[in-house]
Amino acid sequence: MRAEVAIIGAGPAGISAARAAARKAQVLVLDDNLRPGGQIWRRNPLLTALPENVTLKTRVRVLGPWQEHSLLLETPDGPTILDYDRLILATGARELFLPFKDWTLANVIGAGALQALIKEGWNIRGKRIVIAGTGPLLLAVAALARKQGGKVLRILEQAPANRVLAFACQTALYPSKSAQAISLGFGAFQNYRTSSFIVEAIGQDRLSAVTYQDGDKRYHVDCDIAAVGYGLIPNNELAGLLGCRTREGYVVVDNDQRSTVANLFAAGEITGIGGVEKSTIEGEIAGLRSTGQCADHCSRQRDRSWQFAKILEKNFRLSPALKNLATDDTILCRCEDVSFGEVKQFHDWRLAKLQCRIGMGPCQGRVCGPAFSFLRGTGSSNVEPVPVRPPVFATHLQNLTPKQKL
């Protein structure tokens, strides 16, 4: 099959792009999850409803570019090739996980992962939970955990109090965000700590406590689950392989959401982390402009969502103190069991990979790559993207030799 407009990612950006593009073209949307919705609309059929001339295929992974204007896919029926006229990348973001002592113990998980597991039915009633990392996502996760009967003992925010306060004040300019912030912050205030982060997970075969740093002091708290997420990083691997220019890891786009590659648009978290409103409006613009429709009416909303993205970035920038969390025996790459001590002599990801096998396991460096970049990077606090090679995801060898077209 040949798609007039192919969209990769069925999160808010991809869904919104599909609806807009479908007014003028036949659209194909691909996503590797079981259901559409991306990170926040999963299990919400109303929000993910699509017009008739949109074909949605889930459980399909784009492994990388094939030839010009074609992609290699892994589908439940085997590998295949997709030819497209125009492509919209809406591949979203994932969590940044920074390693600390014994973070590989069972029940130390990502903050967003806890949210996803609860939504998929994990029973956390009565569980004692510590949530740590940075950004407003921590509050959203805490609110959901409390609602499902979890006991949220601490919310540890690495940013200092003055920046959290600045964020709260600046958010007041965005009515939908401030209403959300008030409702989320309401139940969290008592256990919320700023300038704080977990330094050690404690337990035999699973987590039983954490030690955290709060300013100059260290505290011990018994708990069953530690959910940790240091913000989001873009899923930019496919864009990079397709030749899109990136800046600080984000795909560079113009006012029409066009990337630097002809007929290739990008929308949502891969162009900058800014939340669901930014993803939705950028998706709409990409859908409209990729099919020659006017999108002038969207500019103001897009500009506002970008201002919010900048407020987020500025106030929740990672503290350089987090670079000291990993010690020599802290596991950095859990797929290949590589410790921080083994790679700390390298500043170059490729060299570390060749010498120590870091990033060569099933996750293909999705977790340890950004962590390595933060720990060994030259910037004081930023996460530089690490180079990627196809396929984007680890796959069976036979999937690299497709026979039929989708």
Ligand SMILES: Cc1cc2nc3c(=O)[nH]c(=O)nc-3n(C[C@H](O)[C@H](O)[C@H](O)COP(=O)(O)OP(=O)(O)OC[C@H]3O[C@@H](n4cnc5c(N)ncnc54)[C@H](O)[C@@H]3O)c2cc1C
């Ligand atoms: C774990 C997590 C939890 C979050 N929770 C919240 C929350 O509670 N509230 C909130 O406001 N924001 C939350 N966010 C932020 C959220 O990502 C955005 O607000 C919004 O979902 C972004 O929409 P998007 O369409 O840009 O990307 P996403 O929603 O991330 O959608 C991208 C989709 O593309 C798919 N994809 C990526 N690469 C490929 C590929 N190669 N082949 C096939 N499919 C691919 C992904 O699986 C995903 O389904 C969360 C983010 C994360 C990572």
